Structures are given as C-alpha cells and as structure tokens.
Amino acid sequence: MATEDDDRPRKKISHEIGQDLSLLSVEELIERVTLLKSEIARLEEAATRKRASRDAANSIFKS
Numbered sequence: 110m111a112t113e114d115d116d117r118p119r120k121k122i123s124h125e126i127g128q129d130l131s132l133l134s135v136e137e138l139i140e141r142v143t144l145l146k147s148e149i150a151r152l153e154e155a156a157t158r159k160r161a162s163r164d165a166a167n168s169i170f171k172s
Contacts (some may be wrong), residue, residue, distance in 0.1 A: 122137075124145060
C-alpha cells in the first residue's frame with residue numbers, strides 16, 4: 110500500500126557550503142556528495158570549454 114508520503118513531491122537536494130551537517134543522515138550526506146561531484150564535473154567541463162575558446166582567440170590575435 111502507498112503511504113501519504115509517496116504522493117508528496119520530493120524536495121530537491123541542495124547544499125550550502127559550510128552548512129551544519131550534524132542533522133543529515135548518511136543517505137543524505139551521500140546524496141550531497143554525489144550532487145557536489147556532478148557539479149564539480151560540470152564546472153571543470155565549462156572551464157575546459159572556455160579555456161579552449163580563449164586559447165583559440167589568443168592564437169588568432171597573436172599571429
């Protein structure tokens with residue numbers, strides 16, 4: 110049988126840097142680690158794309 114909690118929308122996982130972690134469960138901590146790792150990968154990919162774009166522009170203007 111479904112419980113009342115099954116019908117409620119799940120709260121989006123978010124994390125604030127420096128947040129108190131003492132009230133989080135192990136599962137919540139793992140979810141946040143996964144979230145932050147994904148965000149780090151996204152940031153690294155964006156930096157790589159921007160670096161490549163900058164380097165391409167520099168090679169054109171420094172010729």
